[in-house]
Amino acid sequence: MSAKPRIAVVGAGLGGVTAAILLQQAGHDVVIYEQAPRLARIGAGIGLGPNVGRVMKHIGVFDRMFDIGIVIETSYSRVWDTGEILLNRAEYDLASRFGLPALRMHRGDMLSVLASRLQPGTIVFNKQLIDIGHRLGGTQLLFADQHEVEADIVIGADGVNSKVREILLGVEPPIYTGFVAFRSIYP
Numbered sequence: 662m663s664a665k666p667r668i669a670v671v672g673a674g675l676g677g678v679t680a681a682i683l684l685q686q687a688g689h690d691v692v693i694y695e696q697a698p699r700l701a702r703i704g705a706g707i708g709l710g711p712n713v714g715r716v717m718k719h720i721g722v723f724d725r726m727f728d729i730g731i732v733i734e735t736s737y738s739r740v741w742d743t744g745e746i747l748l749n750r751a752e753y754d755l756a757s758r759f760g761l762p763a764l765r766m767h768r769g770d771m772l773s774v775l776a777s778r779l780q781p782g783t784i785v786f787n788k789q790l791i792d793i794g795h796r797l798g799g800t801q802l803l804f805a806d807q808h809e810v811e812a813d814i815v816i817g818a819d820g821v822n823s824k825v826r827e828i829l830l831g832v833e834p835p836i837y838t839g840f841v842a843f844r845s846i847y848p
């Protein structure tokens with residue numbers, strides 16, 4: 662390992678970008694490899710509980726997220742055809758209990774606020790990880806474009822279909838929990 666470990670994060674989603682910011686704030690060298698060509702405003706609403714809010718405060722982006730997000734007071738889950746309320750979750754007292762409110766915002770906006778805290782050039786786009794190898798002196802990451810890079814530490818933040826996890830642990834079929842969630846989006 663070189664004097665300062667070279668840290669490679671695979672995936673520039675919310676997890677990978679947050680991990681990279683925290684590592685950079687601690688003085689580490691980090692590169693994120695992301696398969697997409699750019700960060701796009703994909704997705705819809707995403708929630709931040711007070712626990713995540715604390716991490717965002719530490720990073721220095723909570724105030725910006727507070728500005729662009731909305732504070733939720735109550736959320737309902739209803740049966741799709743009758744409207745019957747299955748769950749009525751009061752969230753208005755979260756701020757008094759935990760010191761920060763629960764926020765909702767567009768996932769793409771949350772990601773771009775986070776990405777603005779990365780050192781310039783941290784994310785390398787169009788890098789789809791296909792394999793990880795080990796040779797003396799480090800770990801090699803191989804990408805679909807046949808480009809290879811070496812790192813001392815690899816962080817798999819490549820989401821629910823993680824290639825890093827598959828390489829380390831083999832193929833793990835998803836386990837159905839019995840829960841299904843879907844949503845409607847209104848302008």
Ligand SMILES: Cc1cc2nc3c(=O)[nH]c(=O)nc-3n(C[C@H](O)[C@H](O)[C@H](O)COP(=O)(O)OP(=O)(O)OC[C@H]3O[C@@H](n4cnc5c(N)ncnc54)[C@H](O)[C@@H]3O)c2cc1C
Pocket residue numbers: 671672673674675676677694695696697703704705706707708768788789790791818819820821822823824
């Ligand atoms: C496009 C998208 C939209 C979403 N929209 C919502 C939403 O609207 N509301 C909500 O509540 N949740 C949404 N989610 C889910 C939520 O963002 C995630 O559950 C949560 O952020 C988990 O974060 P993560 O960083 O672990 O993984 P993710 O956010 O899934 O990010 C993983 C990243 O890794 C990249 N990646 C995957 N495989 C490779 C590979 N082999 N090589 C390189 N890069 C790779 C992906 O392109 C992605 O950018 C969305 C996720 C995605 C990917």
